[in-house]
Amino acid sequence: MSTHRLSASQFIARPIEEVFDFFSRPENLGRITPASMGFEFLTDDREMRDGLVIRYRIHPLLGIPMTWTTRITGYEPSFRFQDTQLSGPYARWEHTHTFEAVPGGTLVHDDIVYAVPLGPLGDVANRLVVRTELERIFRHRAETIRTVFAPAGAPTGLTVAVAGGTGFVGGGIVTELHRRGHAVRVLSHRGEGARGGLPDAIDLRRADVRSGEGLVEALRGVDALAIALAFRNSPIEAPKKHQTFVEVDAEGTERLIAAAQQAGVKRVVYLSGAGAGPDAKRHWFRAKWRAEEAVRGSGMTWTIIRPTWIFGPRDVSLNRFVGFARRLFSVPMTNNGSQLLAPVFIDDAASLAADSLVAEGAAGQVFELGGPETLKMREIIRTALRVAGLRRPIVPGPTPLIKLIAIPLSWLPTPILSPDAVDFINQPATVDLAPLLKRMPRRLTPLEEGLRTYLAPLSGDASLDFDRPTPATSTALSGPGSAPLHPR
Numbered sequence: 001m002s003t004h005r006l007s008a009s010q011f012i013a014r015p016i017e018e019v020f021d022f023f024s025r026p027e028n029l030g031r032i033t034p035a036s037m038g039f040e041f042l043t044d045d046r047e048m049r050d051g052l053v054i055r056y057r058i059h060p061l062l063g064i065p066m067t068w069t070t071r072i073t074g075y076e077p078s079f080r081f082q083d084t085q086l087s088g089p090y091a092r093w094e095h096t097h098t099f100e101a102v103p104g105g106t107l108v109h110d111d112i113v114y115a116v117p118l119g120p121l122g123d124v125a126n127r128l129v130v131r132t133e134l135e136r137i138f139r140h141r142a143e144t145i146r147t148v149f150a151p152a153g154a155p156t157g158l159t160v161a162v163a164g165g166t167g168f169v170g171g172g173i174v175t176e177l178h179r180r181g182h183a184v185r186v187l188s189h190r191g192e193g194a195r196g197g198l199p200d201a202i203d204l205r206r207a208d209v210r211s212g213e214g215l216v217e218a219l220r221g222v223d224a225l226a227i228a229l230a231f232r233n234s235p236i237e238a239p240k241k242h243q244t245f246v247e248v249d250a251e252g253t254e255r256l257i258a259a260a261q262q263a264g265v266k267r268v269v270y271l272s273g274a275g276a277g278p279d280a281k282r283h284w285f286r287a288k289w290r291a292e293e294a295v296r297g298s299g300m301t302w303t304i305i306r307p308t309w310i311f312g313p314r315d316v317s318l319n320r321f322v323g324f325a326r327r328l329f330s331v332p333m334t335n336n337g338s339q340l341l342a343p344v345f346i347d348d349a350a351s352l353a354a355d356s357l358v359a360e361g362a363a364g365q366v367f368e369l370g371g372p373e374t375l376k377m378r379e380i381i382r383t384a385l386r387v388a389g390l391r392r393p394i395v396p397g398p399t400p401l402i403k404l405i406a407i408p409l410s411w412l413p414t415p416i417l418s419p420d421a422v423d424f425i426n427q428p429a430t431v432d433l434a435p436l437l438k439r440m441p442r443r444l445t446p447l448e449e450g451l452r453t454y455l456a457p458l459s460g461d462a463s464l465d466f467d468r469p470t471p472a473t474s475t476a477l478s479g480p481g482s483a484p485l486h487p488r
Contacts, residue, residue: 132326144197153181170228209252215259253291308429312346337378342370345450368431
């Protein structure tokens with residue numbers, strides 16, 4: 001059985017006492033763990049101290065639950081602590097957290113020594129799956145910490161509610177609004193449990209767009225509303241759980257608009273999709289059109305944004321192909337990759353949404369939004385692999401066969417594919433940017449430039465190092481050809 005090591009460090013522009021307090025609260029472990037892992041506590045005792053035993057459940061693969069028990073040792077407030085696995089998926093796991101006060105903030109160091117069970121087979125699993133999964137988790141963690149500690153701008157006096165603000169796109173909008181100094185209120189049916197990477201200053205309100213419960217109360221006192229709804233595991237629908245485009249995008253938006261009217265909200269921005277229309281071939285585009293109609297008929301000052309494929313650190317689309325490359329010897333594709341797309345960077349989508357809440361030029365407008373380049377799907381994936389330093393062949397598959405394979409995959413506890421999702425992935429998405437750039441001039445981020453802010457090769461086999469920032473970055477990966485994780 002081989003022993004492996006993973007080290008990481010990240011600079012946070014906050015005092016050491018504040019940073020240590022965040023990391024030493026067990027409840028924050030769930031906030032910095034990818035949502036796809038379904039983190040849940042199994043113990044109620046969370047008072048941090050030497051000898052504390054914490055039990056929790058995660059779902060690291062295909063939604064299959066796994067219990068993990070750790071003990072806290074070496075607890076020295078503001079400076080260090082260690083968690084050691086007592087039982088769980090590893091043969092050995094020792095994670096040492098240390099904190100160092102430096103000019104301008106705190107350096108957080110992580111050092112993990114681990115071993116995978118099953119001897120030589122475990123070593124193979126580490127090379128093929130475990131190592132890359134740990135690196136993915138730490139990349140997610142670094143991005144989450146960046147947003148948790150994101151500084152707020154000078155107060156503007158504007159209160160903005162974001163529905164869908166705990167998701168990928170909505171979360172990007174929340175971060176941008178917070179940076180601009182707006183008071184931000186996020187609506188979620190899970191309430192405080194959905195905070196994740198949102199800064200503690202964000203007001204989280206429990207409200208459910210599927211039932212309407214709590215919507216009017218959550219929207220009282222709000223000046224503007226941004227709607228960026230997405231159901232869990234989108235675009236893979238789960239009708240039995242009421243996670244569908246019709247129930248969330250269409251009916252959810254209708255309920256939001258009715259509640260906003262009752263609460264006296266004056267302005268609304270809706271994130272739709274490129275291709276929305278009353279007679280669209282796909283039901284998800286018809287659902288988004290139905291939502292658009294509710295927005296247009298709201299009586300509020302409105303803006304509709306129809307983005308193409310949005311990519312960024314937390315997306316589950318392009319990152320899925322990168323994940324395939326890190327785990328497999330090839331990258332499977334659901335067709336020949338010839339469909340044309342104009343991928344748009346999350347920061348650009350968030351910036352336009354924030355601008356549209358205040359700019360007169362956005363009032364009553366429908367803006368198509370994409371990146372500055374129109375590329376084939378295969379070219380987009382190839383660019384992402386090159387930026388990530390991965391060399392893998394892209395293997396196309398016949399769509400009918402992929403859809404047949406997707407049927408049993410849609411029955412998993414957390415489905416990884418469905419026949420409809422194959423159609424969703426295969427659809428082209430191009431836009432006309434001229435109306436947007438005429439009324440709301442802006443620079444749009446090229447694909448490779450956006451990818452380089454969060455996909456970067458690692459230096460060596462055993463180092464994942466989130467370094468201190470240069471003046472233009474908040475976190476960065478070390479190594480040849482490294483780039484900022486997510487500059488601001």
